[in-house]
Amino acid sequence: MLITERDRLREDVMAVAQLTGFNRASLIPILREVKEKYRGVDSYAMQLIADVLGIHPVEVYAVATFYAYTQPEAEGRFVFRLCRTLSCDLASKDIVARQLQKDLGIGFGEATEDGVFSLEWANCMGMCDQGPAMLVNETVYSRLTPEMVHEIVDDYRSHKEGRATKRAPERTA
């Protein structure tokens, strides 16, 4: 990581902490912000966050690895999360899963080499009446068919820039 990049990361972490407080309760908002912006949480980022919050880095690691949305591993700019839970399963999520793997060229739990896409399973995302459903970052797609998957992937491929949503830092007490 470049020194300038490290400086930027510190600024981003501090910006969230300034809103949410320099305390433990800011850990998840910070982790989500870092994951969102840097697509992963590497060991330098974990040490930095620990330092800012005054906790041990292993605490940061323990929390980051617990939640689906804060996993340390690098992910693509567009994260495809296909629901695998019961109702979507009954609605033939398997054929949608096959199409996603084919069109993205990666398996579940993997990211493309260019860092643009990653593919993950999601556990029930509350779209059970409209399965199979998936999220791409924060956009919901429901009643999926393999044909639709093909179109959606094409669409993201041709709009590689600028489609990722940027969330505002979050606040807690």
Place this chain on the structure above:
Amino acid sequence: MNSDSMVTTVANELTFASVPPGEGLAKALAMSRVEIIDTVRDSKLKGRGGAGFPTGIKWNFAAAEKHPRKYIICNADEGEPGTFKDRLILTEYADLVLDGMTIGARAMNAALGLIYLRAEYGYLRSRLEEAIHARREAGLLGVDIGGIKGFDFDIMVAMGAGAYVCGEETALIESLEGFRGEPRNRPPFPVVSGFLSRPSVVNNVETLAWVSCIFAKGVDWFKSVGTDLSTGHKLFSVSGDCERPGVYEFPFGITVGELLKEVGGEDAKAVLIGGASGRCVPRSQFERRLAFEDIPTGGSVVVFGPGRDMLAIAHNLLDFFVDESCGQCTPCRLGNGKLLEGVEMLQAGTCTLEYLNDLKALANTMQVAAKCGLGQTSSVAFLSILEHFGDDIHES
């Protein structure tokens, strides 16, 4: 097919659509704290998340605590498989939920409300924050709300990060505090020591919306539907093999068969009531009632048509629990994996009768030995499938 589809969920006629935002809150703010709590207690409203704890009693516990800083937390971590009613409520009737939180804050003297919104519902966040902002502008949040001197209250949205177990209230609080979502020992209950060790009430989204309706339409109206022990209406999230999946409001006490008729699922061979942590009800028991005194539920109804392979369903559910167990206690962390392995052996035809009995004993042990609701209920569906569809399994 895009994010607009989140509002296309089919629903029957909902009470929430007929209650104007602000009406219940205005009536509640004209009451004393004690009157508010008495009203909720008289309504016999029980928690709509599934556990069914009486809301008025919970509020009363928190009100009795003398701490200067208390919290009311809205549990919007709707993660139970097959449940999506809270998504609909937060999308279309958020103000009823915010009204309910404000009423609760008044009753127990809470300084801050937190909405713990699951990561997967991130697209609802800006909508909720706009609604909160509009309330601040309108004087419904802030200082001296409703002209009541000293009634200061604000609401914030806190995001989850993707963990089913955080729907359990103490795990939710751990997550709010920046820890792994590992459930705490109870007692102390959150009403005594919750968020930041301060008294905290955690209520489900739907519960809070019903609170607003109770104040708007009256306790008698609320109690006139449902059963003695399960008053009022309940929202059901219906999915699976039926003609009209969606969100349905029915009075508590409706039978499984009646519900299936309404949603076009009459030919079902079984339904899963209560999501992955619920139970599988076979056709022979479709006359049973959905109510806390018969089949309790948070409202998840997944319909299984005649051709469905019940073992595949058990497999899907256990796979879910293996992934979502927080790993803190052994019965849940290892037990779910063993049950999943057992289902795979059953599917492969390599499970002996003796081992099947071991699995059943393990499932029962998990129900008594696991620390939280997740581990205590994860084997319920598995056991009910073995009990009611044992013949299917022996044939396969």
